[in-house]
Amino acid sequence: MKRDSRLSGVLHVLLHMADADGPVTSEALAGMMQTNPVVIRRILGGLRKQGLVQSEKGHGGGWRLACDLDQVTLYDIHVALGAPDVLALGHRTESPGCLVEQAVNAAMSDAFSEAEALLLDRFRTITLAALSRDFRLRRKSGERECDNRK
Amino acid sequence: MKRDSRLSGVLHVLLHMADADGPVTSEALAGMMQTNPVVIRRILGGLRKQGLVQSEKGHGGGWRLACDLDQVTLYDIHVALGAPDVLALGHRTESPGCLVEQAVNAAMSDAFSEAEALLLDRFRTITLAALSRDFRLRRKSGERECDNRK
DNA sequence: ATTTCATGTAATAAATTGAGTTACATGAAA
DNA sequence: TTTCATGTAACTCAATTTATTACATGAAAT
Numbered sequence: 001m002k003r004d005s006r007l008s009g010v011l012h013v014l015l016h017m018a019d020a021d022g023p024v025t026s027e028a029l030a031g032m033m034q035t036n037p038v039v040i041r042r043i044l045g046g047l048r049k050q051g052l053v054q055s056e057k058g059h060g061g062g063w064r065l066a067c068d069l070d071q072v073t074l075y076d077i078h079v080a081l082g083a084p085d086v087l088a089l090g091h092r093t094e095s096p097g098c099l100v101e102q103a104v105n106a107a108m109s110d111a112f113s114e115a116e117a118l119l120l121d122r123f124r125t126i127t128l129a130a131l132s133r134d135f136r137l138r139r140k141s142g143e144r145e146c147d148n149r150k
Numbered sequence: 151m152k153r154d155s156r157l158s159g160v161l162h163v164l165l166h167m168a169d170a171d172g173p174v175t176s177e178a179l180a181g182m183m184q185t186n187p188v189v190i191r192r193i194l195g196g197l198r199k200q201g202l203v204q205s206e207k208g209h210g211g212g213w214r215l216a217c218d219l220d221q222v223t224l225y226d227i228h229v230a231l232g233a234p235d236v237l238a239l240g241h242r243t244e245s246p247g248c249l250v251e252q253a254v255n256a257a258m259s260d261a262f263s264e265a266e267a268l269l270l271d272r273f274r275t276i277t278l279a280a281l282s283r284d285f286r287l288r289r290k291s292g293e294r295e296c297d298n299r300k
Numbered sequence: 301a302t303t304t305c306a307t308g309t310a311a312t313a314a315a316t317t318g319a320g321t322t323a324c325a326t327g328a329a330a
Numbered sequence: 331t332t333t334c335a336t337g338t339a340a341c342t343c344a345a346t347t348t349a350t351t352a353c354a355t356g357a358a359a360t
Contacts, residue, residue, distance in 0.1 A: 002317095002318085002345080002346070003235060003237065003238060003239060003240025003241075004238050004239055004240065004318090005239075005240050005241060005242035006318095007239055007258075008239075008240070008241050008242040008251075008254055008255070008258065009242045011254045012242065012248070012250055012251050012254055015250045015253070015254065016250055019250070025334090025335065025336090026335080026336070027335085032248070033242075035319080035320075036319080036320050036321065037335095037336090038320075038321075038322090038337095038338085039319065039320070039321095041336065041337070041338085042337095042338085045336090045337075045338090055335090055336060055337090056328080056335080056336080057326075057327050057328055057329090057334085057335050057336045057337090058327060058328030058329050058330090058333085058334060058335055058336080059328065059329040059330060059333070059334055059335075060328085060329070060330095060334090060335090061327095061328070061329085061334075061335045061336065062335070062336085063336090074257070074258070074261075084238065084239075085153060085238045086237065086238055086239055086265075087153065087236065087237060087238055087269075088153060088154050088234065088235045088236055088237055088238040089153060089154050089155075089157055089158075089234075089236055089269075090153025090154065090155050090158065091153075091155060091158050092155035092158040092159045092162065092183075098162070098182070099285055099288045099289050100162055100165045100166055100169070100285050101158075101162050102285075102288060103165070103281050103282075103284040103285040103288055104158055104161045104162055104165065104281060105158070106284065107224070107276050107280070107281055107284065108157075108158065108224070110272070111224075111269055111272035111273060111276075112269070114268060114269070114272060115236075115265045115266070115268045115269035115272070116265070118264060118265045118268050119237075119239075119261055119262070119264075119265035122260070122261035122264065122265070123261060126257050126261075130257070131253050131254060131257055132253075134253040134256065134257065135249055135250050135252075135253040138249045138252060138253055139249050152316075152317080152347085154347095175305090175306065175307090176306080176307070177306085185348080185349075186348085186349050186350065187306095187307090188308095188309085188349075188350075188351090189348070189349070189350095191306095191307065191308070191309085192308095192309090195307090195308075195309090205306090205307060205308090206306080206307080206357080207305085207306050207307045207308090207355075207356050207357055207358090208304085208305060208306055208307080208356060208357030208358050208359090209304070209305055209306075209357065209358040209359060210305090210306090210357085210358070210359095211305075211306045211307065211356095211357070211358085212306070212307085213307090
């Protein structure tokens with residue numbers, strides 16, 4: 001089963017936007033993400049409806065953040081993406097007539113919801129600001145350790 | 151993202167086998183699961199290698215359990231199925247060069263592994279015997295409440 | 301023996317789905 | 331009025347899972 005990396009991808013894009021001065025075009029973002037500009041627009045279009053980003057057309061246009069990095073958590077982004085399934089495992093039938101399957105579902109349901117709740121709780125504790133700080137930290141120490149051009 | 155219901159399906163099949171007297175054919179099991187006999191054989195063939203079930207060919211053949219219901223947990227079955235991904239969410243790139251993406255991955259990794267560990271721990275606490283007991287309980291009360299043929 | 305039934309397995313088809321692409325409309329700035 | 335950028339629909343592509351077909355193997359019944 002292939003994992004859904006949209007959340008990971010969106011965070012990548014948002015942090016690049018946070019690091020930029022002006023608006024960033026979907027073409028530039030697509031370059032960083034090694035994907036297609038239309039894909040970027042589709043994803044960010046969804047986030048715009050939640051007020052997380054805004055876009056401008058024409059010359060000098062592009063995308064910029066429209067939210068407070070300190071106030072937005074991974075959970076908010078997850079929800080803005082439509083709150084897709086967090087777990088890869090699921091029930092074969094949601095409301096089975098078979099009593100065997102009812103027993104199976106009942107036993108697994110608790111485990112599922114506990115794990116999902118834990119993950120989403122963790123997401124709620126991580127703000128975009130924290131990610132951005134971590135990124136800048138990595139960039140700084142990366143310069144010290146690896147960049148010997150100057 | 152579609153959820154992987156193989157574990158759910160296998161449990162269904164195993165409990166029906168536990169409830170049967172003799173061996174059960176893959177055709178009968180396929181009927182219960184509304185799928186194809188070959189699919190059943192493929193799945194159970196994997197479990198046979200782990201010693202969880204055994205099969206017999208020819209007349210009167212079919213599948214039967216080859217394990218102690220008290221000793222086998224959902225976790226064992228999960229592993230026997232190849233321990234597929236538990237989470238639907240994942241990293242866009244596993245070892246990214248981009249520092250932004252490194253920061254994103256680092257932040258999400260902990261949440262991921264905690265949620266996965268929790269789910270698998272819960273699976274370790276549920277035995278096939280417990281599921282089977284629950285099933286028989288449901289059947290009994292179902293007879294009392296709904297079955298007025300006798 | 302040979303017929304019947306059931307598993308074992310390879311190969312293929314069909315269905316699903318996310319991602320990528322093309323094409324064109326809309327709108328803003330140069 | 332030209333250029334640049336988003337907005338969106340429609341379509342193609344690629345990967346994965348599941349279902350199906352076909353046939354070989356082996357065991358029991360007759």
